[in-house]
Amino acid sequence: AFSGNYLVTRNIKARYSKLQSFISSILVISILLAASTRIFQSEAWSILWIADNVKFLLIPILFIFILEYLLRLWTAPDSCPDLPENNAEFEQYIRTHHYRLFYGISFLGLIDLLVILSGLFTLISGNSSAWEGYLIVFALLKLSRYIHGIEIIAAVLKKERQILSATFITLAILIVILSTILYLVERNVQPEVFNSIPSALWWGIVTMTTTGYGDIIPMTSIGRVIGGVAMLVGIGTLAIPAGILASGFAYELKHREQLNNWHIISNLELFAGLDANCIKDITHYLKAEVLPAGATVFKKHSAPDAIYFIADGEVEIQIFPKPPTPIRLRSGDVFGEAGLLENRKRNASIKTTQNSRFLVLDLHDFHTLISKHVDLKNKIESINNLRKSSSPDSN
Template sequence: MTLKRRAKLRAPATSQHKNLGTHMAAFTMRKQVYAALPEGEEHRGARWMAALIIGNVILATATTLLQSVPELQPHMAANTTIPLLCGSLFLVEFCLRLWTAPECHRLWGKFPVLGKCGSYLVSFHGVIDLLVCVPMVFILAGFAATGWLSLFGVISLFKLSRYVTSLELVGTVIRNERHTLMASVLTLGLLLVVLSTCLFLIENEAQPERFKSIPHSMWWGIVTLTTVGYGDMSPVTLPGRILGGMTMLIGIGMLAMPTGIIATGFANERKRRELLQTWKIVSSLPLFKGLDANWISEISGLLRTLMVPAHVTVITKGEFSTALFFIVDGEVEIDLHPAPRRLKRGDFFGEAGLLQNKPRSATVTTVKPTRFLVLGLAEYQSLISRAPDLRRKLEETASQRTRESR
């Protein structure tokens, strides 16, 4: 085979390697950009990006609000620098999120069009990210971003749900409780129609100019059921007033239903998130390495979180053993002789007293603010009786520490 022919055969392979290298580089860059965006993996750049976007949202909203002040309208209309700057930053963020959408595990990958990119475009945040870019397009086209276009500047406030946990929590609770909330809203709507119809039939003859029709009477129904009571429409007949009083009482009870549903939803969601966070912490602790998900879930339900400031005594030598402590964050010092010993994240203490049913053998003090997961005595005994491997690990750790302290 000649050298020219060999070179021709190698050329396609070399080209394929170059294309593969280009794709890998683009893939790696996309992952890095996704990690730098808020909602991505843990990355230091995400904090700065979140701060930049939050500042941009505040600036865009403040500009929109000031544009409605008559004294400032001439100045705000002449200065388009701030709206263009805010719109440009929003557009860059939208393009980056669209490009990195395939890396987001929260998006539905089997969307009929464009896969995860299409899923992002029709998601709540995707629609908001696109709408906030609309004022910049009109400004570049020579139109003033005033009137109803100002609404797009205020819509940018919904972007804060990515960065403010409480706002995201509200959306999650409403989504989780949507069926129950819809049932209460439908019930309220049915009552509104029935009660407004009854009052129309009662008051139409006495006040034909106010209760002209059932749709007109529904305004009275809304105001009365919500117990607002504007007073622009009120019954004058005795049956009408009796019905009005009943409507007020029904409204108080019906409006309390969604409040109770949302409050319960908040409690359940916070408990679920705390349990999930505890599950992640427990699964990362060396003592529980190798346990399956069912054991981790059960242990997570038995633990409680305890925050202790710095330089506070957690356990005292000689006191009765009542709990096992796992360090989540922070550092503690065990008062041992001849030299104290320090424990950090992932370590645990208090196992010797529980295993041997003896008083504490040392005093433990926090060196810095420390967060613990605490396993109580009753929960510990129940767990150890059903997990011999866990008991063996605790006994090995306790015997090793006893040897080291001698």
């Protein structure tokens, strides 16, 4: 009974996510097939057999995309963040809030439609080299729904968008001004290359992003000095986004760590059903603790002094004789609560197997919390009674 209910919840989630990941896989494969057949079709080194039969591949992919589009349109209202309680209200709510329209005119909704139209064009016209048929490559943007971690990048970019866009506008201004100066300097020496400011602008962006194709190069001494300044100014300006993103990610990381702690606590069997107020109080009393791999968190027969929540890392419960698969607890698990609840000595040693970070709730603070929150006290007593009556298996 380390975290029984919690494990059950996990199992349900795992089973549900199996279906979800199966559907996701089909969609991801369809997207990759749709894009890659188009990309490699136009090439000499594409296998002829596929080139001839590409339409037979396109038909099932298009069928999947159309089905997906219709389902997304149909279920759009379910994705509204705050559903009303009863059904009558819900129906009225949908009528007044145009979620299906919102999906239809959203960026990804338009991309979904564009991909279908592009595929249909190829099938109907039979023209495999028209530009309309190539738009199916935009299907790759549909992948953004399945890339884990992209929402963190999006959150940071959104938060820092003002400074980031200020940087790029500044860069654009600097490109125009430095290119104009270079144009004035070089137009007499290389009139055919620097024939207009837009040509110089092309030099400017190629140079200030340090791409340096080498198709337009300053030849005069003063032009080379301006070129050198342009490179350094470009690098200096483009170091700013990296700097902004670094501090943005650090902030987001800290933020998410706090939210993660909140989730760990609020998802535990021990604290389930308590209101946010009480959980906030608990999180205030928690202390972070970092231990290296191989450290003993507590020894068997020691006095129960704290409850431990694993924020990061892994511990092993030391039982003799050693079981073939060691009992290990990971991020999100709790241990050491039984000793506190039953007021008895530890019945097993706990050892870290990795560098780990714990959230620790001291015995003293635990009692302060119980005396403050009656709900918490009742909950714990009922859990304890339940445990005493069931198997007395662990710490």
